[in-house]
Amino acid sequence: MIVGRRAELVALDVLLDGAVGGAGGALVVRGEAGIGKSALLEYTVERAAARGGPVVSTAGVQAEVHVPFAGLHRLLRTVPDRGGAAAAMLDDPDTLPYRAGMALLDLLGEAGAAAPVLVAVEDAHWLDGPSWEALAFVARRLGADRVAMVLTARDGEDVDRRLAVAALPEVRLEPLPVPTPRCCSAGWPRNSGRRWRSGCWSTRRAIRSASWSWVRRLPARAARRCCRPGCR
Incomplete structure (x- = not known):
């Protein structure tokens, strides 16, 4: 196609x-x-x-x-x-x-x-x-x-x-325009310095939230080992 x-x-x-x-x-x-x-x-x-x-x-x-x-x-x-x-x-x-x-x-x-x-x-x-x-x-x-x-x-x-x-x-034939991602079509949040280069802030926040929910289900000792100081 x-x-x-x-x-x-x-x-x-x-x-x-x-x-x-x-x-x-x-x-x-x-x-x-x-x-x-x-x-x-x-x-x-x-x-x-x-x-x-x-x-x-x-x-x-x-x-x-x-x-x-x-x-x-x-x-x-x-x-x-x-x-x-x-x-x-x-x-x-x-x-x-x-x-x-x-x-x-x-x-x-x-x-x-x-x-x-x-x-x-x-x-x-x-x-x-x-x-x-x-x-x-x-x-x-x-x-x-x-x-x-x-x-x-x-x-x-x-x-x-x-x-x-x-x-x-x-x-x-002219180059085709690069499509704008739907999640970013309305523009970046004001705190654009915190965004990822490869995605929008909402995507980063969702991944981070899912990661921490997985860590919370680990035993306390394992959680301390897998999380370096300051990673939060």
């Missing part, structure tokens, strides 16, 4: 609904590391699979960031029945990103005619340049297809430059 991301979940559901109706599109979910991008992508994948549509996916790998079309090749391997010809094109060193993008767009359009397709791209900030350009080319042309594309990317200068050129819709 994802908490505190209602607006983002709605945006992803709207994207999937548009793909079902033949008005596809793309969305980049970006933010700092560990903020919940992968959880939102997983939610989208589950929602798309529940609707019966195929999901094709890829992920950027830091070790392959300089390998041309490494990310796109990984994506085409998830659709082996249809992606063979397009994958063969990537082996040609003269293939340009827009040509690879056109081949992928045709492939996704054919698949979308049977059922809405989700393209899930994890860690787009580590995609090699040609794969990113080809995927961005496709993402800008999904308006008439039953295809939705969701990409996650970590914030950084490289991502800023890529997104500025690609002109793709994006959602930036």
